Amino acid sequence: MKTRQALIDELKTVLRAADTHPALRETFEGQIKAGTPQAPAGTLNEVWGDNLRSGGVSLGFALMQARGVITGRRGALVYLCLSGEVRETGLPYGPGLSGFGIDPGLMVVGRIQKTGDLLWAIEEAAACRAVAAVIADIVRPHRELDFTVSRRLAMRAVASGAAIFMLRYGSDREASAAHLRWHVAPAPSAGLAFDAKAPGAARFAVRLEKGGRRFLGDGAADRWQVEWTHDGLAAQKDSAAGHRDEAALSGIVPAALGDRLSQTA
Amino acid sequence: MRLMALDGLAEQAGLSEGQSLADARAMVPGLIAREIDHSFLAGFFGAFADWHANASPIVAILEDERAYGDLMLDITGVTHLFGGERTMLDKLTGRLEALGFTVQGAVAPTIGAAWALCHYAPGTVVGAQKSSDRFSPSSVALTGFAPPIAPLTRLAEGRRDVPPPPQGHPRDQGGGRALGRLLDLGAVPGPVQAGAEAGLADSLAPLPVSALRITALQSEGLRQMGLKTIGQLYGRERGGLQARFGVSLLNRLDQALGAAAERLAARLPATDYYAERTFAEPIGLIDDVTMTVKDLAHRLAGQLEADGLGAQDFHLMLFRLDHKLMHLQVRAGRASRDAGHIARLFANRIETLVADFDAGFGIEMIRLMATSLSGLEAVQTGVFALDDGAADLDRLYDRMASRLGPEAILRAKPVDSHIPERAVAFEPVVARTGDDAAAGFDPGRKRPLRLLPAPEEIVVVAEMPDGPPARMDWRRLSYRFVRASGPERIGVEWWQPGEGALSRDYYTAEDAEGRRFWLFREGLYATETATPRWFLHGVFA
Numbered sequence: 191m192k193t194r195q196a197l198i199d200e201l202k203t204v205l206r207a208a209d210t211h212p213a214l215r216e217t218f219e220g221q222i223k224a225g226t227p228q229a230p231a232g233t234l235n236e237v238w239g240d241n242l243r244s245g246g247v248s249l250g251f252a253l254m255q256a257r258g259v260i261t262g263r264r265g266a267l268v269y270l271c272l273s274g275e276v277r278e279t280g281l282p283y284g285p286g287l288s289g290f291g292i293d294p295g296l297m298v299v300g301r302i303q304k305t306g307d308l309l310w311a312i313e314e315a316a317a318c319r320a321v322a323a324v325i326a327d328i329v330r331p332h333r334e335l336d337f338t339v340s341r342r343l344a345m346r347a348v349a350s351g352a353a354i355f356m357l358r359y360g361s362d363r364e365a366s367a368a369h370l371r372w373h374v375a376p377a378p379s380a381g382l383a384f385d386a387k388a389p390g391a392a393r394f395a396v397r398l399e400k401g402g403r404r405f406l407g408d409g410a411a412d413r414w415q416v417e418w419t420h421d422g423l424a425a426q427k428d429s430a431a432g433h434r435d436e437a438a439l440s441g442i443v444p445a446a447l448g449d450r451l452s453q454t455a
Numbered sequence: 456m457r458l459m460a461l462d463g464l465a466e467q468a469g470l471s472e473g474q475s476l477a478d479a480r481a482m483v484p485g486l487i488a489r490e491i492d493h494s495f496l497a498g499f500f501g502a503f504a505d506w507h508a509n510a511s512p513i514v515a516i517l518e519d520e521r522a523y524g525d526l527m528l529d530i531t532g533v534t535h536l537f538g539g540e541r542t543m544l545d546k547l548t549g550r551l552e553a554l555g556f557t558v559q560g561a562v563a564p565t566i567g568a569a570w571a572l573c574h575y576a577p578g579t580v581v582g583a584q585k586s587s588d589r590f591s592p593s594s595v596a597l598t599g600f601a602p603p604i605a606p607l608t609r610l611a612e613g614r615r616d617v618p619p620p621p622q623g624h625p626r627d628q629g630g631g632r633a634l635g636r637l638l639d640l641g642a643v644p645g646p647v648q649a650g651a652e653a654g655l656a657d658s659l660a661p662l663p664v665s666a667l668r669i670t671a672l673q674s675e676g677l678r679q680m681g682l683k684t685i686g687q688l689y690g691r692e693r694g695g696l697q698a699r700f701g702v703s704l705l706n707r708l709d710q711a712l713g714a715a716a717e718r719l720a721a722r723l724p725a726t727d728y729y730a731e732r733t734f735a736e737p738i739g740l741i742d743d744v745t746m747t748v749k750d751l752a753h754r755l756a757g758q759l760e761a762d763g764l765g766a767q768d769f770h771l772m773l774f775r776l777d778h779k780l781m782h783l784q785v786r787a788g789r790a791s792r793d794a795g796h797i798a799r800l801f802a803n804r805i806e807t808l809v810a811d812f813d814a815g816f817g818i819e820m821i822r823l824m825a826t827s828l829s830g831l832e833a834v835q836t837g838v839f840a841l842d843d844g845a846a847d848l849d850r851l852y853d854r855m856a857s858r859l860g861p862e863a864i865l866r867a868k869p870v871d872s873h874i875p876e877r878a879v880a881f882e883p884v885v886a887r888t889g890d891d892a893a894a895g896f897d898p899g900r901k902r903p904l905r906l907l908p909a910p911e912e913i914v915v916v917a918e919m920p921d922g923p924p925a926r927m928d929w930r931r932l933s934y935r936f937v938r939a940s941g942p943e944r945i946g947v948e949w950w951q952p953g954e955g956a957l958s959r960d961y962y963t964a965e966d967a968e969g970r971r972f973w974l975f976r977e978g979l980y981a982t983e984t985a986t987p988r989w990f991l992h993g994v995f996a
Contacts, residue, residue, distance in 0.1 A: 243932065244970055246904050250996025253904070266848050273863075276908060283906035283993060284867035284879045288896040290904060290996065298884055299865045300855065307807075307859055318851040320844025376969035381938060388940030389965035392996040418996065 205345075226423045227396055227414055229370055231259040231322070232351045234344040236368035236400075238358040242329060244376050245279050245359065249327070251374045251394055252355040253292055254423050256323035259353045264322040266296055268315040270308055271327040273301040278329055290418070305334045312343060316352040323353040331363050340366035371400035377415060392418045459491055500526075501722070505780035508723050508772065509820060510537075510547060515719040517570065525570060527719055530562070541580050554778070566719065567711030568655055571666035571685070581658050656712060660686025667707040673700050685711070723782065724770060728762075729824040730754040737776050737817025744773065744821065745805055749798040751823040756794040765790030765831030771801055774820040783808075785857045788849040788885045790829045796850060797823075803858035852884040861885050869894035873945050875906065875961075875992060901943075901963055903973040903993030910990035913974065920987070921980040923962050927972075929991050934972070939964040942976070957983050963995065971995035 192200075229235050235255065239248040256267055269282055281301075284294035302308045308326065315324045328335065340356075344367050347354045356368065374397075379390040398412040417424050456476040458465075468483045480486055500516065504526050507514045513529035530543060537543035540562045548558040559577030563569035572579040659666070662685050665674040676699065682688060688696070688708060697705055709715035730751040738744070748771060759765060767790050773781040785800040805812070855864045865881040871894040872878050878896075882888065896902075914928040923939035941962030957978035965971045973993040978984035 243930075244968075246971065246994035246996050247969075249904055253996075263844055265844070280905035280907040280993060281881075282867075283875075283903055284869065285875075285896040285898075285900060285902035286904045286906070286993070286995070287867075288898040289900065289902050294867050294869075294896060297867070298852065299867065299881065300859065301863050301865065302859055303863070311855055311859065314854060315851060318844075318847055320848045321851070376971075378937070378967065378969040379965060379971075382940075385940065387938055389938045389963055389971050389995075392971065393969060394996075 226416055226425055227372075227398060228258045228423070229255045229353055229355075229372075231264075231353050232348050233369040234340065234347045234354045234356070234367070236340075236356050236358060236366050236371045237374055238360075238363070238371070239374055240360065242278060242359045244374075245357075247376045247392075247394060248357045248359070248374055249282065249325070250290065250392060250418065251372065251396065252323075252325050252357055253287070253290060254418060255355065256325060256353065257291060258423075260296075260322045264320060264352070266298065266318075266321045267292070268298050268300065268311075268321055268324045269327065270300040270302060270311050270315070270324065272305065272308060272329070273303055275327070275329040276301060279327060291420075305332045309334065309339060309343075312354060313346050316343070316346050316354055317350050318352075319350070321352050323355060325355045325357065327357045328363075329359055335364050335366075337365050337367055340364075340368060343367075344369060369401050370398060373397040373399050380417075394418070458488075502779045504722055505772075505782065506774060506778040507547075508780065508822075509774055510543075512723070512725045513719060513721045514723065515721055517566070525573065527566060527569065529719055529721075544578075544580060563658075564655055565711060565713045566717045567668060567707060568659055568713075570668055571659060571662050571711055575662045575666045576658070579658060581655050656689065659711060660684060660689065664688065667704070667711055669700075669704055669707055673704055676700060677704075723772070724768075724824065724826045726824050726826045726828075728755060728758050728764070728766065728828065729822055730758070731820060731822035733820045734818070737814075737819050739814040739817045741805060741809060741812050741814075744818065745798075745802050747821050748801045748805075748823060749794070751821065752794040752797040752801075755823050755825055756792045756797070759792040759825060759828075759831075763830055763832055764828045765792045766825035767791070767827035767829070768825070769797055769800070770822075770824040770826065771804075772822040772824070773814075773818050774822070775814065776816040776819050779815060785853070786861060786885045787853045788856075788887070789846070790827075790831050791853075792825075792831060796853070800853055800857040803854055807858055856883065856885045869896055872948065872951075874948060875902070875945070876909075877948075877951075879906075903971075904996045906993040907991065910975070910992045913989050913991045915974070915976075915989035921960075921976075924964050924974060924989070927964075927974065927989070927991070929972075934966045934970070936964040937967050945975075961992075 235252075237248050237252050237255075239245065253267075260267075271279065271281070281299055282294075282297065287294045287297065300311055302311055308328070312324050312326050315321050343354055343356075347369075356366065358366075375395045377393040377395045379393050381390045382388045394414075394416050396414045396416060402412045414425070458470060458472055458474045458476060458479055461470055461472060465479075465483070465486070470479050470483065470486075476488060479488075504514050504516050507526065507528060511528040511530050511533050515527050515529075517525040517527050528547075530540070534540045534543050537546055544560050544562050548560045551558040559573055561569055561572035561577055562580040563572050564581065568581065572581065663674070664677045664682060664685055664687075665671075666685060667674075677683070677688075680699075682691075685708075693705055706715060710717045732747055732751060738747075767787050769785050769787070771781075771783040771785075773783075775781070783801065783804055785797075785804055787796070787800065791797065852864055861883040864884045866884050866887060868880045868882050868888070869890060870878055870880050871891055878894075911929065915924045916926040917924050923941055924936055925939075926933060926935045928934075939962050942960035943962075945959045945961060947956050947958060959975040959977055960979070961973060961975045963971060963973055971994065972991060973995065974989060974991045976987045976989050978987040980987055
């Protein structure tokens with residue numbers, strides 16, 4: 191029988207290993223330096239927007255990140271929400287997803303009645319080795335979603351290697367133990383090349399509020415202006431009227447295609 | 456309003472079933488009448504019928520407009536377990552009587568005959584000339600040689616402290632609580648054995664024609680013609696009967712005599728693959744149930760494996776001491792016989808029940824059944840085969856559906872439609888159907904990332920009545936658009952219901968902060984409507 195102290199020590203070791211997570215740091219550094227933030231697999235991410243009005247942007251950002259962690263073996267996405275909150279947010283729309291570069295066939299939508307069941311579902315889905323990312327859309331604050339619970343989810347993400355994204359809105363939400371906390375806001379688009387009055391490619395103003403220092407050290411960039419193009423996520427170009435209005439490619443993020451880029455420049 | 460059921464006192468006072476309430480009130484001023492709670496009775500009766508699954512796998516309720524139905528059991532091949540038909544009938548009715556119900560029952564080779572005898576000659580057992588132990592259940596099914604026997608049980612709820620009702624007239628003795636006759640049961644039809652047929656016709660002959668389950672109008676007509684008993688119909692010219700009373704009379708007659716087939720719609724699924732355990736002492740703890748399920752799942756998996764089968768639907772039946780049956784069902788996305796998986800699905804299912812779980816006085820028997828069977832051969836995994844994790848995913852969906860309900864875990868299925876809300880149908884992942892080849896999502900179309908459950912009406916200001924929107928008010932906030940593109944006109948699908956709808960002009964609009972919305976104007980200006988309304992339908996990233 192272990193003593194109480196021995197148990198606590200053992201737990202601390204586990205927690206430390208999960209927190210430092212050296213492999214995580216390596217991948218994360220490389221992706222951030224490329225100018226487009228990409229959350230690594232095996233992390234708990236909190237993605238929050240100022241209000242529900244910008245809910246499309248939060249989902250868009252989470253999907254972009256989720257798309258980056260899809261691999262051949264881990265191909266599925268799980269979107270979970272509370273059925274009582276669907277009226278306000280709306281569900282992910284299949285045709286919109288395919289235009290966004292996500293194959294709707296990969297995604298499963300869960301409409302769940304109770305918060306407790308939602309947490310169970312997040313954990314269960316993250317533990318499945320075929321699930322690349324779990325996106326949990328939680329509109330209102332819930333008492334059950336406390337710090338302990340998010341700590342548990344963070345550990346689960348590290349253990350399983352799936353990325354978990356919690357979409358939250360407003361500033362009265364609970365504290366969370368997410369590895370990374372992203373603030374995402376919409377940014378005005380540049381318009382289309384041949385129709386300046388039409389909305390162009392989606393742009394996001396992204397701020398990494400938490401986790402940047404731990405994983406990248408002081409002084410690393412934590413703000414990005416990014417744009418979603420048909421080739422995937424790109425650093426925002428200053429030149430107005432940039433891109434063709436094309437659907438993003440589906441599946442794993444492709445290598446940048448030189449010939450396409452030259453046509454758009 | 457009419458009287459549906461009477462107690463003994465009311466009967467003594469000269470009231471009768473079918474009498475109008477006003478008449479009855481006039482005859483007996485102090486009459487206590489209660490309105491029938493059909494849903495309560497149906498539920499109560501249904502639970503009762505399900506519980507009889509411990510006597511026979513096929514139990515059905517025959518609807519009856521006068522009473523609340525009859526309970527019908529197909530006892531083909533099971534009578535030897537009870538020591539013969541007569542003993543079985545006695546046991547079934549006896550145990551109900553012990554509970555304070557007034558019951559009448561009968562055994563006959565056909566559903567119609569069983570019904571007739573139960574209602575008009577309760578206690579009769581017909582067609583049991585062969586000793587039943589010569590027929591094993593399987594030989595019955597295969598050869599069609601066995602006499603199908605139906606005990607018909609007719610129940611009335613009463614109180615134990617009330618003296619038994621007059622013979623042959625079971626009635627509610629509940630002192631004015633006119634619950635009346637509760638149930639009718641149906642039996643499985645089957646080919647009637649030649650030897651039994653004569654006995655069947657003889658025993659039906661003296662019964663009144665109304666025993667044939669015909670309408671009151673038909674039986675009244677027959678009586679006027681002097682045809683009062685079923686026996687008088689034998690050998691009549693069929694053409695004449697059909698011309699006067701319709702084909703339904705002949706149908707009922709044939710069904711009763713076994714010349715026409717009739718089927719029972721079993722309330723519970725029947726299968727060859729099941730495992731069950733009867734407890735010496737009733738159990739009540741939910742953990743004990745979970746443990747038992749685990750054990751039963753192993754036995755069931757063994758049976759399935761021996762025959763190279765897998766199943767998609769699993770049923771768990773908990774038989775309670777107080778004659779209620781709890782029926783839980785889980786569905787697996789792909790055929791499975793993995794005992795651990797099955798047990799886990801039920802564990803999830805039971806966990807969600809905890810609040811509602813009520814073992815009553817205890818559970819006396821648990822049965823686990825497998826249906827929707829399909830071949831499932833053992834698979835040899837190759838060393839170099841790439842595991843795509845599809846099996847893991849299916850298991851995940853099963854687990855989630857078992858705990859959250861199948862309607863909670865959905866996939867988007869493309870539908871061949873231009874109307875945005877119709878272009879996607881959500882269907883349970885565990886019950887997915889193939890995709891429609893004509894349908895598919897076109898990534899070239901500009902579609903929002905989130906679609907609102909229903910378009911929300913908004914107030915829009917546009918520079919021109921048929922121009923793009925300039926501002927909108929949505930959920931009490933105002934948005935000014937700096938960019939807008941459109942319209943994309945989506946017409947009405949006139950071949951679908953709801954063809955009166957108006958065309959929609961969809962616009963994508965972006966406000967000063969960069970939020971993008973998908974909104975539409977309903978109705979073409981000037982041609983379809985003079986005052987088009989605006990709706991917000993979705994948001995982009």
